[in-house]
Amino acid sequence: MRAITLMALITAIIMTSLAWAEQGVDAQVPHYSPDGDTAYFGNNAILRARGIEQAPPAPALLGTAPDGRIATVWGPEVRVTDQGSLASNPSAVAFGDSIFVSYSIHLDWGIAPFLKMSSDRGQTWGPPWCITNDDTASQAVFSGMGYHDGRIIVTGRTIWSDDHPYVNYDSKYSGDGGHLWSQPYFFLAPYWQPTVGRSGGLAVADTFLFAFEHGESWIGYRVDSLKTAASFDNGELWGPLRQAVHINNSNYEFWLGYSLVRIHLLYQYSPYYTEVYYSHSDDWGQTWTEPVLISDGIIDHSQWPGLFASSEGRLIATWFDYKYGAGPSGFTGDILYRVSEDNGETWGPELRLTQNHNATASQAFIEGNLVGVVWQDHRFGFNSPELYYAESPDLGQTWSEELRLTDAPGFRGYQRLYLNREDSDLFLFWSDARDNPPFGYEIYFRKAEVVVGIEEREKGELPDRISSSSYPNPFNSSTSITIWGLKGGTGKLNIYDICGGFIRTLEVRDGKASWDATDNARKKLGCGVYFARVETPQGKATIKLLLLK
Secondary structure: OHHHHHHHHHHHHHHHHHHHHHHHOOOOOEEEOOOOOOEEEOOHHHHHHOOOOOOOOOOOOOOOOOOOOOOOEEOOOEEOOOOOOOEEEEEEEEEOOEEEEEEEEEEOOEEEEEEEEEOOOOOOOOOOEEOOOOOOOOEEEEEEEEEEOOEEEEEEEEEOOOOOOOEEEEEEEEOOOOOOOOOOEEOOOOOOOOEEEEEEEEEEOOEEEEEEEEEOOOHHHOEEEEEEEEEOOOOOOOOOOEEEEEEEEEOOOEEEEEEOOEEEEEEEEOOOOOEEEEEEEOOOOOOOOOOEEOOOOOOOOEEEEEEEEOOOOOEEEEEEEOOOOOOOOOOOEEEEEEEEOOOOOOOOOOEEOOOOOOEEEEEEEEEOOEEEEEEEEOOOOOOOOEEEEEEEOOOOOOOOOOEEOOOOOOOEEEEEEEEEOOOOEEEEEEEEOOOOOOOOOEEEEEEEEOOOOHHHHHHOOOOOOOEEEEEOOOEOOOEEEEEEOOHHHOEEEEEEEOOOOEEEEEEEEOOEEEEOOEOOOOOEOOOEEEEEEEEEOOEEEEEEEEEOO
16 A cells, blocks of 8 residues: 555656646757757757757658568567556566566565566466565565576665665575575675665676666765676676766666677766767676767757667667657657667667657667567557557668557556567566556566568578677587578588687588587587687678686
8 A cells, every 4th residue: 555655646746747847848849959960859948048940850760661561470468467566677587488577566565576487488477476575675676687507596676684774786596496595695785875776687698797876975865886796607606896887976777788798788877968878898897998979969868778789799779869859748759779780889870760759668679680679658648658569670771660569548668678589589578557557567478479581581682791699608518609691501610719729610500500619529628718700702700709617
């Protein structure tokens, strides 16, 4: 009851803010930036004072694909939870036919994380298992999740722990499908931390990177940094905390990605106007590159970024922005995005997907040349958003028509998109209030079959270049290497050590090869960096492999 009352209060505050925003801001007038290149929206008094002129908005690309159709096949909606409370923050991992999803439930004593499992690819779900309880925490939200070698790892935020009696971040693992859990590992010292906030994580084989917001100052409880820690032994031990970003008094909504032995970080930074930045690390968070501005740095906010990195090093960054207009509430905008085809080294131009100014949170995926985006759309009311989907067959140059994924009363959001790299199945989880509107959330699920490259195979066409990827990478026993665009799908691939010494030749069949970390004499190799290289008349492709023990 306390949770529902709190939500009602929060809703009232939000609606009051929306009414104020609608009275105080003319959100529907487009303007040019001072250099005349970019159109955006904002407060007219500020714009006039800066001598900024009006301009037409950039075109949206939704519905521009030649046939406009969606190749991805979505299955039916499935209700995952039935706990009669506020269920939110879903996070998922999958292996084989099994899917695990963690989520948070508002109970009488606080907020508790739960876990459910499906052994039939999401058709049915087992009973919920509580990851913590009121004896160990009054609030716990686990937003990072991984699975390797029979062990589930979760990471997140805990409040009022018995052992650490205030706010902290911690990690747990279970080796029996979530029934029993290890004692928590706490990342911060056992005393009240001035500021903690969002957290997230990513897992690659037995390696896990955890990232979270943190603040050292008591003044205004300000977040001043993003910190990371890594485990290379399936969550048994954790390395020291490293600082990824340090800027005082900011709002770090962030997302992590991984490809080709590189960690990608996309985050929003809010010194005054919110913008989206990108940085990466090639040593699991020990050092980070200087941040690159991904949004355009104009007066209006660019926020709620989403990031996806494909195994072959193609990235898409999405966010929503007010610069082409805002919806009736003043708090919604359009989905913008940029694509990188070289593992984050360079980025393509900023492009616009939607045009009705009613979008907020988005998540995307890339599989081959196919790009898909799921976003939250408020066209039927700010407190009644629905989820929509669109896809691009050509890495974001043109897009299909939109597909409405949900259609029910109440709120929908906190969506989490998960691509199972083993078989290209797409899993979508979200919070849904249809059974107890407007804010009585349960977790819902839809599975989709991602269809890639059908037209190319039917026409017998091949790409004019080749590329390669591997998964998992890093790895500790074997890794699967995929070669895209290899004529006939067959060939040879050579493995070299970090000094360029020849290690082994692998046979490529149907565009795939597997390496078990041995040389031509089948001798096991030590941990370190290796390179897989394929050469054909179409071109060359090299991928860096990291062998861990």
